[in-house]
Amino acid sequence: DGGITQSPKYLFRKEGQNVTLSCEQNLNHDAMYWYRQDPGQGLRLIYYSQIVNDFQKGDIAEGYSVSREKKESFPLTVTSAQKNPTAFYLCASSISRGGSYEQYFGPGTRLTVT
Amino acid sequence: GESVGLHLPTLSVQEGDNSIINCAYSNSASDYFIWYKQESGKGPQFIIDIRSNMDKRQGQRVTVLLNKTVKHLSLQIAATQPGDSAVYFCAEDPGGSEKLVFGKGTKLTVNP
Numbered sequence: 001d002g003g004i005t006q007s008p009k010y011l012f013r014k015e016g017q018n019v020t021l022s023c024e025q026n027l028n029h030d031a032m033y034w035y036r037q038d039p040g041q042g043l044r045l046i047y048y049s050q051i052v053n054d055f056q057k058g059d060i061a062e063g064y065s066v067s068r069e070k071k072e073s074f075p076l077t078v079t080s081a082q083k084n085p086t087a088f089y090l091c092a093s094s095i096s097r098g099g100s101y102e103q104y105f106g107p108g109t110r111l112t113v114t
Numbered sequence: 115g116e117s118v119g120l121h122l123p124t125l126s127v128q129e130g131d132n133s134i135i136n137c138a139y140s141n142s143a144s145d146y147f148i149w150y151k152q153e154s155g156k157g158p159q160f161i162i163d164i165r166s167n168m169d170k171r172q173g174q175r176v177t178v179l180l181n182k183t184v185k186h187l188s189l190q191i192a193a194t195q196p197g198d199s200a201v202y203f204c205a206e207d208p209g210g211s212e213k214l215v216f217g218k219g220t221k222l223t224v225n226p
Contacts, residue, residue: 043214044216045214100163101146107156108156
């Protein structure tokens with residue numbers, strides 16, 4: 001999984017609780033991303049950060065928050081405001097090289113909220 | 115709305131056959147495309163990429179073809195093996211923003 005770690009692999013929470021998903025990379029990549037994947041669906045962008053201390057909303061940011069205090073870390077908090085939080089969450093990082101870039105993904109965290 | 119889609123949600127092939135997975139995109143400004151492979155319960159794995167100034171790019175057992183006229187992208191896998199069974203996603207970068215847009219994926223099943 002290219003030097004990106006996500007923990008834990010499985011996470012269970014009760015409805016109404018906030019939960020933070022960890023993402024760490026040792027690839028020295030500037031950009032980091034959070035995606036959500038639902039069964040049989042593609043990946044949808046939640047938040048992304050192209051540099052430390054800066055991040056932007058993706059297509060489905062409502063109910064989520066992030067921070068980027070360190071280059072190697074980009075934690076995602078799923079708040080109680082997220083109406084359908086149960087999903088597979090994927091973190092990624094990328095670096096530009098000569099006009100192209102590869103976006104490497106972590107192994108994912110499967111969050112179940114009941 | 116989603117600008118990248120797939121022609122078929124599933125594809126079943128015999129081991130040793132060649133596989134072709136197709137993808138249509140609608141954003142003519144997209145200049146960079148990537149194919150990913152995702153095995154069950156894992157994160158997507160980069161396979162191959164192509165920029166819009168190319169029509170074809172080859173890797174190990176894989177070839178990506180880009181037809182900008184009809185906004186079509188395909189992934190060809192030669193001599194498909196059981197280990198190739200996975201969901202394959204195409205992704206595009208509209209306008210070089212490094213924000214990828216993903217298609218829904220095609221599930222490839224390789225029968226021994």
